[in-house]
Amino acid sequence: MPELPEVETLRRQLEKVLPGSQVLGIEVLDRARIGGLENVCDCRVTDIGREVKFLKIALSGGREIVVHLRMTGHLHWLEKGKPLPEKHARLLISFPHGNVCLVDPRRFATVEIRKQKESQERPLDAYQDVIRGRDLHAAAGNRKIPVKNFLLDQKAVAGLGNIYVCEILFRAGINPWKKSCDLTTIEWDRMAKEFRPVLKKAIECRGTSVSDWRDLFGKKGSNQKHLQVYGREGKPCFRCGATIRRKPIGGRSTFFCPACQGVRQGK
DNA sequence: CCCTATGTTCCCAA
């Protein structure tokens, strides 16, 4: 579920409940992919950070809890005394006034406790950083992969996932199958300009609940109301009225307007 | 049984 806006939503909400609180314990409820966590009892939460899709709970003493939610992970705040969710609870971090529970049906989420790292080389953040077309053009180089796959790759620009990539490509009027090396700086610029508004809106809406995404307090986001193409197969394009279509690229569903994005028959 | 699912990593072939 979580792309950058969903992770940022959790970061903002955790920021309201955790800073200053003492960690009473961390309990791994599902050992399959989570383990070997250092003991951080009695550390206090000093900050809640985000590094693209990684959520970082900084602790006194210089360590941090780093969570990646992958496909279906989410965090749920349980007021003191509230029982665990019936299903898919994978990790529980307890505090004096309540607990944070990692819930994850598909069990892809990862958790790590480590020393806080110094800032190092990191990819551009699709929301925070000013991204220039010429930088994307340069990063794409001679790559033959469809531009959609280039945007999903977290190495050059990070934070986008399948939903927001479909939305951004539509708004910029770019054919998702176009080879990355064939885009002009102008086209990269046009696309980059959409990153911030699309993600900002989604953050303000506390994420996109097309399926089971819920925020820290169990509430749905509302950005699904603003989607132009994702999940709208068979419906009319809001801009031109043509029928929105869906075709896989690299195994992931790609929603697009064939007219606005210049996609000809099939693919 | 079939297909789909908001992410990432690994393997393999060219």
Add this chain to the structure above:
DNA sequence: CTTGGGAACATAGG
């Protein structure tokens, strides 16, 4: 060594 394509991870729901 690089690139790109596909499978894999594990589970639920239509």
